Amino acid sequence: MKTKLLKLIISLFFLITFLLTFLVLFDLTKYDSSYINRNSLTFSINNLNSHYTKKIFKNYISFYDYIKNKILNKNSQVEGKSLREGLPKTKIIFGEQNGFISGKKISDIEKNFSDWPRSHGGFSSMRFSSLDIINKTNINKLEIAWTFNSKDGKKGMQANPVVYDGLVYFPTPGNHIICLDGETGKEIWRYKAKKGYNVAKRGLLVWNDKKNKIIKLFFTNDDQLISLNAKTGLPINSFGNNGIIKIGSSPIPPVIIENQLIVATFRPSVEIYDVFSGKLYWKYFLREKEENMLKAIDFTGGNPWGGMSADIQNSIVYLTTGNPKPNFVGNKRPGKNLFANSIVAIDIKNKKKLWHFQETCHDIWNHDIPSTPILTTININNKRVDVVVGVTKLGNTLILERYTGKPIFDYKMKLAPSSKIPGEKTCDYQPSLTLPEPFAKSVFKKDDISDLTDKSRDYISSIVEKSNYGFFQPHEISKDTIQYGENGGAQWSGASIDPYNNIMYVTANNIPFLVGVRSYENRKIIKYIDKKAVPLRDLDGYPGSKPPWGTISAINLNNGKIIWQKPLGYYEKLKSKGIITGTENFGGATATSGGLVFVAGTLDKLIRAFDSETGEELWSHKLPYIGSAPPTSYKINDEQYIVIPSSGGTTLKVFYGDLVELGDAVVAFKIKN
Numbered sequence: 001m002k003t004k005l006l007k008l009i010i011s012l013f014f015l016i017t018f019l020l021t022f023l024v025l026f027d028l029t030k031y032d033s034s035y036i037n038r039n040s041l042t043f044s045i046n047n048l049n050s051h052y053t054k055k056i057f058k059n060y061i062s063f064y065d066y067i068k069n070k071i072l073n074k075n076s077q078v079e080g081k082s083l084r085e086g087l088p089k090t091k092i093i094f095g096e097q098n099g100f101i102s103g104k105k106i107s108d109i110e111k112n113f114s115d116w117p118r119s120h121g122g123f124s125s126m127r128f129s130s131l132d133i134i135n136k137t138n139i140n141k142l143e144i145a146w147t148f149n150s151k152d153g154k155k156g157m158q159a160n161p162v163v164y165d166g167l168v169y170f171p172t173p174g175n176h177i178i179c180l181d182g183e184t185g186k187e188i189w190r191y192k193a194k195k196g197y198n199v200a201k202r203g204l205l206v207w208n209d210k211k212n213k214i215i216k217l218f219f220t221n222d223d224q225l226i227s228l229n230a231k232t233g234l235p236i237n238s239f240g241n242n243g244i245i246k247i248g249s250s251p252i253p254p255v256i257i258e259n260q261l262i263v264a265t266f267r268p269s270v271e272i273y274d275v276f277s278g279k280l281y282w283k284y285f286l287r288e289k290e291e292n293m294l295k296a297i298d299f300t301g302g303n304p305w306g307g308m309s310a311d312i313q314n315s316i317v318y319l320t321t322g323n324p325k326p327n328f329v330g331n332k333r334p335g336k337n338l339f340a341n342s343i344v345a346i347d348i349k350n351k352k353k354l355w356h357f358q359e360t361c362h363d364i365w366n367h368d369i370p371s372t373p374i375l376t377t378i379n380i381n382n383k384r385v386d387v388v389v390g391v392t393k394l395g396n397t398l399i400l401e402r403y404t405g406k407p408i409f410d411y412k413m414k415l416a417p418s419s420k421i422p423g424e425k426t427c428d429y430q431p432s433l434t435l436p437e438p439f440a441k442s443v444f445k446k447d448d449i450s451d452l453t454d455k456s457r458d459y460i461s462s463i464v465e466k467s468n469y470g471f472f473q474p475h476e477i478s479k480d481t482i483q484y485g486e487n488g489g490a491q492w493s494g495a496s497i498d499p500y501n502n503i504m505y506v507t508a509n510n511i512p513f514l515v516g517v518r519s520y521e522n523r524k525i526i527k528y529i530d531k532k533a534v535p536l537r538d539l540d541g542y543p544g545s546k547p548p549w550g551t552i553s554a555i556n557l558n559n560g561k562i563i564w565q566k567p568l569g570y571y572e573k574l575k576s577k578g579i580i581t582g583t584e585n586f587g588g589a590t591a592t593s594g595g596l597v598f599v600a601g602t603l604d605k606l607i608r609a610f611d612s613e614t615g616e617e618l619w620s621h622k623l624p625y626i627g628s629a630p631p632t633s634y635k636i637n638d639e640q641y642i643v644i645p646s647s648g649g650t651t652l653k654v655f656y657g658d659l660v661e662l663g664d665a666v667v668a669f670k671i672k673n
Contacts, residue, residue, distance in 0.1 A: 307372025493588025600627025
């Protein structure tokens, strides 16, 4: 009897083991034949859906780590400095100064006159208006034309509004899409998105469907792409299922090339659909090509959340990608982690990756490229050159030839420190650009310690003495790392480019953060996880570095030189003492042909206009809440308007608490008659 019972128990054990193994393998496996650059059948931890399967797989990984670390004694060693002995201190990718394909003529450059059909201005994302009705001679007469409150909640609105045929479109805190009369601010219609709360989080697209003689509005809502009649707000029934198609999750607006609707998603992928029906054509997987379909080691993150632009004439899309996860621990994701932290060009016509350019290799500092790539044309050696421009958290301006991905200026890199975490291997070299001139601080130094007061200097100095800092300083368990870049230099709002004068205007932050890695023991195995990043602040709550803490800069793209740089924003208490420091900001600039640069996003709630040539502040106006997205410019009845979401900003709220009030306003300005 006992023998039979034992056999039964053993049989049940093997049956349960088989079923669990089958369930794990089933959840790890995914079939999708729409990708053109990966196997239809994939076996990856990123395919996991079940909470239980994830738990089982984590236990398996823990056991695997135990075998490696305790029995085989692998991946338990700290990377040695000797591996880099003898390597050159610097490495240069020489800039491409000749042999260019002829650039576009000025007359061919995308312009923004009365309309602003896509967030950041158009498919080139230059966020520049050729309107000059509002200019330096009459800016002192700029006043509020109308203010709209959505009255559906209070949460940051991060989308640059779009305008078409006199109508203004934007998302609200309550997950609505709103259409307003651009002249009066009167509500025309509103559409309630059913999923989540991130409808059109980073923008929208208005498109004139000339075939069906209808104006359409496209935007994402988590893992949905939605199409509405832009005049009525009603879904386009012929598109997907009642105006909705299922996509990979995405916060950014799509682009359209020859009736192909293109969206970048968190799969991560570029996905191409029929613009009329919503039918899927194909997908491109934004990872290195898999050589083995049973490849289970993959990294999460590296998603194209910053933005996407399109060269319509040549059928090429350009996108920027985020950092791999975890932010600060990289020992489970060896290698360069392509195509994270990169600008990537995808040839839509030929269905292939044209090129990629990675800024930070094997990122363990959260240095994603958060902003939309910008397409413009500059002058090099008396030749017009088509380029893509990316501004980054490191304060770098990446200017790449549009069709080859080669840098225009010498791309300098320095030998980086080796890792201090067992099993981690950092990349040998990291960027150290001198041209274009960096517009923000990227390396914390002792000289950066705040000296607003003696107490502040002494307090910050005591923290610095206990921390690591310096050029791409790797993390250490026993110490914090002080670095810039967590909330700056450039952020998601990116830059504005004047294509006629080849000048870029970019806002930035210089806020030091304490970041790092902590360890804990799980079943006698040492685990490493991210520590929460916190701002380095003095005893009065101000950033622990010398100001400016927020800036706006003008950069000549033809030679890479900074023309001017000014502090952006102020703290009232410090201003009363004559100290203008700039503040952390997430608004973004918009330049116009009127010789003006409009910008908000600062803690003081002001929207400002700067002289585009000199950087002199010419005008300002207090908003009901902090400006939370870049301004948009448009024209109705020979009057120019500047419109901006004013909702406080969720990121600033996290770090500044009561200094930031969340709201629901959109404010438009025009010249007083």
